[in-house]
Amino acid sequence: MKKITFLSFFKFKLALPLLALFAIIHSLWSSTLIIIINNKIAGTSLPFLSDYDWIIYIFFIITSFFFTYFFKGYMIKVTLNFGKEMMLKIINKLRISDYESYLRLGEARVRTAMNDIGFLESLPEVFIAFLNAVIMILVTVGYMFWLYPQGALLIVALIIILCFVFLYRNKIIEKNMDKERDLDDSFMRNYNDFLHGFNKIKMSTKRSDSMFFDHITKNRNEAINLSIKSELAALGNNLTGEYSFYFLIGIILFVMPVVFGVDQGVIAGFMVAILFLIGPIGNIINLMKTLIGYKIAFSRLNEFNEITTGNFDYQDLQATPNQLGDFKKLSINNLSYQYVDEKESVIFELQPINLEIQKGEVIFIYGGNGSGKSTFINLLSGLYIPKSGEMLFNDVLITNNNRSDYRDMLSCIFSDNYLFTENYDNFDLLPSNEQLNELLKEMALDKIIKQDITENKIFQNLSSGQKKRLALIYSVLEDKDIFIFDEWAAEQDPDFRKYFYKNIIPDLKSKGKTVIAITHDDAYYKSCDRLIKFNYGKMLEENTIASSSF
Incomplete structure (x- = not known):
């Protein structure tokens, strides 16, 4: 402009x-x-x-x-x-x-x-x-x-x-x-x-x-x-x-x-x-x-x-449909990021990361506060633009020209998740939707939520944990290739926390979905294929659960 x-x-x-x-x-x-x-x-x-x-x-x-x-x-x-x-x-x-x-x-x-x-x-x-x-x-x-x-x-x-x-x-x-x-x-x-x-x-x-x-x-x-x-x-x-x-x-x-x-x-x-x-x-x-x-x-x-001005990462709205194809692998090569203050001084740096994520993998990420987990998730989700390095989706380089296409392949629930007041995704939220009914029962929300049949939306006067469960339902309805959860289970009671790790994640994996979750629930680390730790801006280790004992 x-x-x-x-x-x-x-x-x-x-x-x-x-x-x-x-x-x-x-x-x-x-x-x-x-x-x-x-x-x-x-x-x-x-x-x-x-x-x-x-x-x-x-x-x-x-x-x-x-x-x-x-x-x-x-x-x-x-x-x-x-x-x-x-x-x-x-x-x-x-x-x-x-x-x-x-x-x-x-x-x-x-x-x-x-x-x-x-x-x-x-x-x-x-x-x-x-x-x-x-x-x-x-x-x-x-x-x-x-x-x-x-x-x-x-x-x-x-x-x-x-x-x-x-x-x-x-x-x-x-x-x-x-x-x-x-x-x-x-x-x-x-x-x-x-x-x-x-x-x-x-x-x-x-x-x-x-x-x-x-x-x-x-x-x-x-x-x-x-x-x-x-x-x-x-x-x-x-x-x-x-x-x-x-x-x-x-x-x-x-x-x-x-x-x-x-x-x-x-x-x-x-x-x-x-x-x-x-x-x-x-x-x-x-x-x-x-x-x-x-x-x-x-x-x-x-x-x-x-x-x-000049910071656009959204291609023409009249562009052709998503050309990235079905997800097979995501390659991350020397990806880094820096936070700077008003004087352009670096106040935090995420060190170069090299990682390859395959279709159907379940990856858990953990680390202390300020270790770089959320920064990595923002880079992974395409919200942040890396200062250096690159990401390749099926060997296709992610750039400003296709970054919105890449984000369209992901379904994210962030730690500060917000539920919209309107049904902007145009989900079928009517009682006739059998998949929705099953998900509501699975999340123990079928007796709690109220559906607005006229407006095709759900009233959201819910607790924070219930809102997260409703957000998970919306995420499943999106049916994307990659799911990113930022401490989704943190506000859930023990039963739902266990259900998340033992039922929901395995079910997504069985459907060929890739799951990447930030979590501190070490009792359930066996539920993932790989465990990644962040510490002071560095990805220190990458453990294969099959060869690890917890």
């Missing part, structure tokens, strides 16, 4: 040209009314159809009514489609980016990016208001030059000075708003911790107080203080603009007659023009804080894009 700019947000369905055209026509219509009203007040006839100025006035009103209705209707369509298009682009880009990019972003950054998109949904309407105000100012200033050029130059000079004052003050507002967005990112992380770790919060008063007072409350206090500073600066801008008009009116009433010696007709024309300018200039001043917010939102979204 290219860098997001103001223009890129309007490059669909000719939105920008049409919006600009509508704004110009609407602005010219409004500006023409100045001439009609001012001429009528001054008793000056129009240069054409002077006897029918009332007809012209009515014509403009009626035309404006229908034009405004069409214009506002188009604005509704553009605004609603605008947010939808950008949100889908962001989600789709994140969807096809690699897993590591998502981890670098974090849930908080993704949520705030969605908030930025929501904020930018008002951009079309604000753009029209801003463009409309600019055109009306230009037309009105042009009218003043037509009335009396010297006086118009004086007014324009004062307006330019006022603009420079606003630009200087807006830099302060932008700085405060940018800091506030950083605080919003931190708050979202605290908020996610609060929601996802609520049970842990309830278990410690110290932890609860620290989160609320030292982080959430402190964060919000700092954010509110910055927001107050920004609002006060914006209020200063608004008042400066508002009272500057009194200053301009004073110049027209008291200075221009003395310095330039103009007559009352010119003074009246300038007064009408200045009173008309109050609206559009006031609109621009009021919009400045919003425009600064857009600038910051663009910057944040471009940072989002920078992290994910």
Whole structure:
């Protein structure tokens, strides 16, 4: 995705040209009314159809009514489609980016990016208001030059000075708003911790107080203080603009007659023009804080894009079907991985691994915390991209072009397994599915779960162990060639733990499935064909169970 700019947000369905055209026509219509009203007040006839100025006035009103209705209707369509298009682009880009990019972003950054998109949904309407105000100012200033050029130059000079004052003050507002967005990112992380770790919060008063007072409350206090500073600066801008008009009116009433010696007709024309300018200039001043917010939102979204750009591991959605074929063997050659900090310093390294996995094998992996087990599983599952080395599926090298095909050959249950609320896999979860019924009985869930026949899904108000068993059912229904289990049995009672090792794994093996499981249940190590140990980032040993005693 290219860098997001103001223009890129309007490059669909000719939105920008049409919006600009509508704004110009609407602005010219409004500006023409100045001439009609001012001429009528001054008793000056129009240069054409002077006897029918009332007809012209009515014509403009009626035309404006229908034009405004069409214009506002188009604005509704553009605004609603605008947010939808950008949100889908962001989600789709994140969807096809690699897993590591998502981890670098974090849930908080993704949520705030969605908030930025929501904020930018008002951009079309604000753009029209801003463009409309600019055109009306230009037309009105042009009218003043037509009335009396010297006086118009004086007014324009004062307006330019006022603009420079606003630009200087807006830099302060932008700085405060940018800091506030950083605080919003931190708050979202605290908020996610609060929601996802609520049970842990309830278990410690110290932890609860620290989160609320030292982080959430402190964060919000700092954010509110910055927001107050920004609002006060914006209020200063608004008042400066508002009272500057009194200053301009004073110049027209008291200075221009003395310095330039103009007559009352010119003074009246300038007064009408200045009173008309109050609206559009006031609109621009009021919009400045919003425009600064857009600038910051663009910057944040471009940072989002920078992290994910070029890190795609998902081939074209219209690509040909999986060409890897049925699984026979998986070869891992000098596979390594490194975790680095913000300074690009290596904080953990998984040493080069050489391993060959055959069809129908059962492999158990064990090791201490931080030994590299989960890192290896993330590499094996295709979520991580190795820093060096290679993986070959049936002698076919796994690359960005076929990595999603490779992942489609695997069924994984991770230690932090999450059950989706919807049936995205389109499983047959109806009572008529005999395989499902057998699996529910096998997992002792047939008396517990409730099936939604209308929506073809299962209600999931289950314990953590029951959720893992339901996840195993879904995994079996996927019927993939390779099954990866990350400490699946850790949350099961002794009976189900034994059933997993003595029944489920042998049954998968009998069907020619390959099973790779992280486990610390040493009492069941005899249930595997090979046992692999990790320690401090190294695969230290590989035991053949047939020749081992436990």
